Amino acid sequence: xxxxxxxxxxxxxxxxxxxxxxxxxxxxxxxxxxxxxxxxxxxxxxxxxxxxxxxxxxxxxxxxxxxxxxxxxxxxxxxxxxxxxxxxxxxxxxxxxxxxxxxxxxxxxxxxxxxxxxxxxxxxxxxxxxxxxxxxxxxxxxxxxxxxxxxxxxxxxxxxxxxxxxxxxxxxxxxxxxxxxxxxxxxxxxxxxxxxxxxxxxxxxxxxxxxxxxxxxxxxxxxxxxxxxxxxxxxxxxxxxxxxxxxxxxxxxxxxxxxxxxxxxxxxxxxxxxxxxxxxxxxxxxxxxxxxxxxxxxxxxxxxxxxxxxxxxxxxxxxxxxxxxxxxxxxxxxxxxxxxxxxxxxxxxxxxxxxxxxxxxxxxxxxxxxxxxxxxxxxxxxxxxxxxxxxxxxxxxxxxxxxxxxxxxxxxxxxxxxxxxxxxxx
Amino acid sequence: xxxxxxxxxxxxxxxxxxxxxxxxxxxxxxxxxxxxxxxxxxxxxxxxxxxxxxxxxxxxxxxxxxxxxxxxxxxxxxxxxxxxxxxxxxxxxxxxxxxxxxxxxxxxxxxxxxxxxxxxxxxxxxxxxxxxxxxxxxxxxxxxxxxxxxxxxxxxxxxxxxxxxxxxxxxxxxxxxxxxxxxxxxxxxxxxxxxxxxxxxxxxxxxxxxxxxxxxxxxxxxxxxxxxxxxxxxxxxxxxxxxxxxxxxxxxxxxxxxxxxxxxxxxxxxxxxxxxxxxxxxxxxxxxxxxxxxxxxxxxxxxxxxxxxxxxxxxxxxxxxxxxxxxxxxxxxxxxxxxxxxxxxxxxxxxxxxxxxxxxxxxxxxxxxxxxxxxxxxxxxxxxxxxxxxxxxxxxxxxxxxxxx
Numbered sequence: 125x126x127x128x129x130x131x132x133x134x135x136x137x138x139x140x141x142x143x144x145x146x147x148x149x150x151x152x153x154x155x156x157x158x159x160x161x162x163x164x165x166x167x168x169x170x171x172x173x174x175x176x177x178x179x180x181x182x183x184x185x186x187x188x189x190x191x192x193x194x195x196x197x198x199x200x201x202x203x204x205x206x207x208x209x210x211x212x213x214x215x216x217x218x219x220x221x222x223x224x225x226x227x228x229x230x231x232x233x234x235x236x237x238x239x240x241x242x243x244x245x246x247x248x249x250x251x252x253x254x255x256x257x258x259x260x261x262x263x264x265x266x267x268x269x270x271x272x273x274x275x276x277x278x279x280x281x282x283x284x285x286x287x288x289x290x291x292x293x294x295x296x297x298x299x300x301x302x303x304x305x306x307x308x309x310x311x312x313x314x315x316x317x318x319x320x321x322x323x324x325x326x327x328x329x330x331x332x333x334x335x336x337x338x339x340x341x342x343x344x345x346x347x348x349x350x351x352x353x354x355x356x357x358x359x360x361x362x363x364x365x366x367x368x369x370x371x372x373x374x375x376x377x378x379x380x381x382x383x384x385x386x387x388x389x390x391x392x393x394x395x396x397x398x399x400x401x402x403x404x405x406x407x408x409x410x411x412x413x414x415x416x417x418x419x420x421x422x423x424x425x426x427x428x429x430x431x432x433x434x435x436x437x438x439x440x441x442x443x444x445x446x447x448x449x450x451x452x453x454x455x456x457x458x459x460x461x462x463x464x465x466x467x468x469x470x471x472x473x474x475x476x477x478x479x480x481x482x483x484x485x486x487x488x489x490x491x492x493x494x495x496x497x498x499x500x501x502x503x504x505x506x507x508x509x510x511x512x513x514x515x516x517x518x519x520x521x522x523x524x525x526x527x528x529x530x531x532x533x534x535x536x537x538x539x540x541x542x543x544x545x546x547x548x549x550x
Numbered sequence: 551x552x553x554x555x556x557x558x559x560x561x562x563x564x565x566x567x568x569x570x571x572x573x574x575x576x577x578x579x580x581x582x583x584x585x586x587x588x589x590x591x592x593x594x595x596x597x598x599x600x601x602x603x604x605x606x607x608x609x610x611x612x613x614x615x616x617x618x619x620x621x622x623x624x625x626x627x628x629x630x631x632x633x634x635x636x637x638x639x640x641x642x643x644x645x646x647x648x649x650x651x652x653x654x655x656x657x658x659x660x661x662x663x664x665x666x667x668x669x670x671x672x673x674x675x676x677x678x679x680x681x682x683x684x685x686x687x688x689x690x691x692x693x694x695x696x697x698x699x700x701x702x703x704x705x706x707x708x709x710x711x712x713x714x715x716x717x718x719x720x721x722x723x724x725x726x727x728x729x730x731x732x733x734x735x736x737x738x739x740x741x742x743x744x745x746x747x748x749x750x751x752x753x754x755x756x757x758x759x760x761x762x763x764x765x766x767x768x769x770x771x772x773x774x775x776x777x778x779x780x781x782x783x784x785x786x787x788x789x790x791x792x793x794x795x796x797x798x799x800x801x802x803x804x805x806x807x808x809x810x811x812x813x814x815x816x817x818x819x820x821x822x823x824x825x826x827x828x829x830x831x832x833x834x835x836x837x838x839x840x841x842x843x844x845x846x847x848x849x850x851x852x853x854x855x856x857x858x859x860x861x862x863x864x865x866x867x868x869x870x871x872x873x874x875x876x877x878x879x880x881x882x883x884x885x886x887x888x889x890x891x892x893x894x895x896x897x898x899x900x901x902x903x904x905x906x907x908x909x910x911x912x913x914x915x916x917x918x919x920x921x922x923x924x925x926x927x928x929x930x931x932x933x934x935x936x937x938x939x940x941x942x943x944x945x946x947x948x949x950x951x952x953x954x955x
Contacts (some may be wrong), residue, residue: 126652155672162671169673291934302568305581376579380586390936391929398911400926402921406600407593494691494900501691508699517703521696525688532687 193512221343271334273327287311343498363432386431393464439474641909655831660838685836697825734806744800822903845880
């Protein structure tokens with residue numbers, strides 16, 4: 125008898141995928157339990173994470189917010205772990221150092237205004253007019269933080285206006301380079317000699333100002349942010365100039381830039397801070413004694429701009445030489461081609477490095493505690509040495525480290541956002 | 551713009567210095583040089599007049615006067631009667647010691663974390679990400695000071711090891727003691743004849759290199775592949791072990807022992823050294839891990855597939871195709887992390903570890919008042935260390951550079 129071949133005449137109904145090949149189960153099978161070894165590791169890691177989390181929680185969840193000293197925590201039978209009272213008790217100090225309490229609205233306001241001033245730089249869908257506020261902000265911040273007469277910072281700001289107007293007027297008469305040189309010299313002269321004289325006269329006539337606050341009162345996160353933000357804002361333009369100098373065809377400018385960059389990158393920041401604290405006054409005219417925080421900001425800026433220059437040089441070197449040649453072929457002069465063609469691309473390539481440098485700079489502000497400034501790390505040591513909180517470790521360090529972490533992690537996330545936004549490839 | 555029909559120098563006018571691009575760069579450079587020279591002159595002039603006011607002159611003779619302070623963690627002989635110059639040397643060696651230890655540990659942690667971050671196991675990869683994001687984003691100074699606080703506060707006192715009801719115990723067959731005064735570890739003692747063992751060991755390392763070259767040449771000539779790894783391993787261990795027993799075990803270990811209220815014998819690693827070492831390693835490891843991950847991810851998948859298509863086995867694909875290319879990407883950032891670690895080791899001053907900054911830039915500076923000279927020497931020493939590390943990096947970069955023809 126001949127076998128009839130089997131021919132299916134009706135379609136089978138659609139079956140759901142096996143349970144292990146869909147959804148959570150598939151994901152777990154592939155990512156957690158793909159082999160015996162992986163399963164063991166996954167389970168061990170899970171157990172360790174849960175245990176660590178439980179220990180951490182039982183340590184951290186303590187009704188200790190109100191205690192005013194470590195011994196009070198230790199005597200209280202209800203408290204068996206963390207003594208958070210130290211954060212509550214010293215919060216003001218950790219934020220503002222020894223800045224007078226009644227004046228603390230000033231750094232707070234300066235911080236909020238900083239966010240406003242930084243916003244248009246960070247997000248370019250905001251109105252461009254806000255940039256004017258960003259330009260004025262540094263002078264506003266100086267007035268708010270240090271106080272004193274408002275005329276000094278205003279006249280320094282006026283120096284930029286003087287230089288700009290002079291340049292515009294002279295540009296038609298003597299040309300680009302000469303106008304630039306004269307404008308820069310005039311501005312420098314104004315800053316060196318004009319500002320102090322005029323400021324004295326003006327503040328005699330119209331004495332407007334805030335209560336002056338000495339730098340030695342600065343401390344805590346306010347000090348870190350002051351140094352960090354000034355360093356960041358100043359080091360980027362200087363770094364760009366140094367990078368251009370290092371790429372330049374002019375032998376002397378190239379040599380000076382290379383020498384500066386390599387010298388600064390070869391020494392640790394702490395030696396530069398030593399220079400700021402004990403040595404800088406040696407190099408200034410006898411009798412000058414200017415603010416320690418200002419000296420530190422100068423040194424931190426110098427340090428950061430050398431690193432910034434290297435990062436930007438990397439970006440410049442990564443551009444194909446066709447871009448330079450195309451800019452030349454369009455008949456652009458050096459500054460035009462840099463501003464319109466080269467820099468936008470080079471800076472885009474170097475964003476991760478630039479933000480990495482910013483993060484490093486912000487972390488490095490903690491080093492000022494070594495030369496005796498009371499930044500958060502310096503305050504930890506001070507608080508640990510006080511009789512109320514002698515012997516406290518975890519709570520303080522966790523708090524300070526977490527504050528720094530929030531700042532730096534935000535910065536690194538922003539850099540990723542910016543990279544994605546500027547990406548032109550697919 | 552330079553006109554073709556107007557050769558340079560024929561009709562030179564002064565204004566061409568400003569407006570002619572051929573001469574303008576010279577003008578700019580001369581102005582910059584003059585400004586720079588004036589700046590240096592101004593700074594030095596101020597310095598001399600300031601020093602005159604203080605009645606001092608730049609003077610390095612303080613280097614040969616007795617230092618007058620003690621350094622407890624040291625690699626070479628030093629007493630408080632030794633000179634400041636000697637203290638400088640002790641500091642330099644301490645800096646190099648912590649940098650060396652740190653680089654090794656940071657590489658081990660960093661490479662493992664970086665590889666594990668690429669693991670297929672989701673939890674492991676996430677845990678490593680958490681590690682990297684935590685340590686990369688916290689100031690290293692906080693980690694150092696924190697580690698120091700923990701070592702002082704949470705490790706047992708030496709007296710806890712005493713008596714029958716000891717609350718603490720030593721590790722690794724009673725050879726390592728972790729106390730709040732630091733770690734006590736065994737110290738190797740070299741007796742007569744130990745030199746021969748050491749020399750044999752060094753010779754066998756040389757032998758490994760020679761064997762490697764010979765095996766390669768042989769493979770290229772005949773096509774035979776020797777099991778080089780096992781033979782090299784044997785050359786590494788066997789001769790030294792054999793000679794060690796022939797010479798009658800001349801190298802021994804001095805164990806730390808509890809004498810009175812403290813440990814005696816062995817090597818005493820102070821808290822400051824350990825906290826600095828661990829903190830720097832953990833911090834730098836996070837950066838190294840990122841470099842390793844980036845290096846491995848930079849290798850195109852097509853490379854692995856092409857190697858497989860050529861018939862190479864997976865192990866050889868890794869050794870001959872992937873690793874050589876990945877290392878080219880990994881090593882430059884790795885070395886610059888070593889450089890960063892070395893420079894960050896200057897934070898030792900925060901925990902009282904007597905490195906360069908602690909001796910020359912710290913106590914010597916404060917006791918002699920020679921700020922200018924001390925800081926100058928300090929910077930020059932760091933500069934020399936940094937430049938030698940970057941020189942190594944440049945040599946390496948040139949040797950692995952893609953040869954474009």
